[in-house]
Amino acid sequence: MTKEKTTIEVETNLEPMRDIEAENQYALFMQRNNDELFSIIECLEYFNPSIAKKLNLVGSISARLGGILGIIDAEFYLAGYYANLSLLSMQDLAFKAEFLNDKEFETYKRHTILSSEFLKHKGLLKASNYALNHHEKPDASGYFSKQSYPMESALINIADVFENCISLSFHRPKYTLDEALEKTLSVYSNELILNKSQILEIEQELVKIYDEAK
Template identity: 40%
Template sequence: MENTNKKIDIAFEKKFLDDFMIMLKLYEPYLHNKINQTGAISSVIGKALGVTEPQYYLAGYYANVGLLAVGNFVNKGEHISDDEFAVVKRHPVLAAEYLERKGLALCADYEYHHHEKPDGSGYFKESNYPKEAAYINIADVFQGCVTPKPYRPPLTIREAIKTTLDDYRTYIMIDQNEVAEIEKVLRAFYETL
């Protein structure tokens, strides 16, 4: 990711994001829900774990904004094909490029890596990436698990937590105390559904 020295107006960026979310809700309600819930979950995870970087909180919401540029595969009524999935996997690159242009280099780095896994099995097969990106990945995966899809009902809380956290229970990237805190956040979010 490109590093910039551009001064960042976090208040402006938050206002811009709020306005964007209003428009997105009108244009693409399903994607609005995905972005809003992923951002909300990652924000609560960040607060629970003491993350203070403002760009982390923006990245949680921007994590899936690149899906707007890759076609309407997100709320397709069936599983997507391998070719469609290859297109969808470009969304972190597209969003990171957008965030870089806005001068949000750290936000772009977190967003770009939000589909990586600690064992290197993510979209870009990287295992060395910011821990904050892992928190956003957890929020994104959990949101996907608990949201009904046209081809499947939402997972139970037990299934969703297992699916979401199993990758992180055996790797050092996130210690087990953090995993326990994250699980509390996920359970609390599930209760609000």
């Protein structure tokens, strides 16, 4: 009599165990933050349209750039809108008709820190980090001379700079498309944060955004 061999089938395509309850709680947490953000912007559209416009434009541009690069982090999308919220505390500098002097610029730079602290207080730790670094540059020429920081911060920086280029200013008319692209993307040519393919995708999206803003 031949003994039959016992066969054990092993499932090799198992997903890691998921904490469904934690995922649902996080989804609700992010939805509350998303609803709160747009309530804030809605209020600002009545009481401070200049700030509302900046938050909306930088947030929407960074969201579009994140979308084409496949970023799915919800905190990145919130950070794009919240990164400049603390300009409310320094409106006289944010919209000053003359260029800022050195002392004023040092104060103005703190808006990245203040927005970051606000997001940290809300429990949005990744968003806090993205906002903190959104004026850094890959050649260390940014606000705090950092060269290592998240790609998400770079996308918010690109959105912020491009928004400034396509918006009217006290100091100058808006830039032409070529000028805006040069001022926004030239610093990323060293490929330390974004590679050549990503920069090309971003450039193509910025061209669309510029045409839509005409």
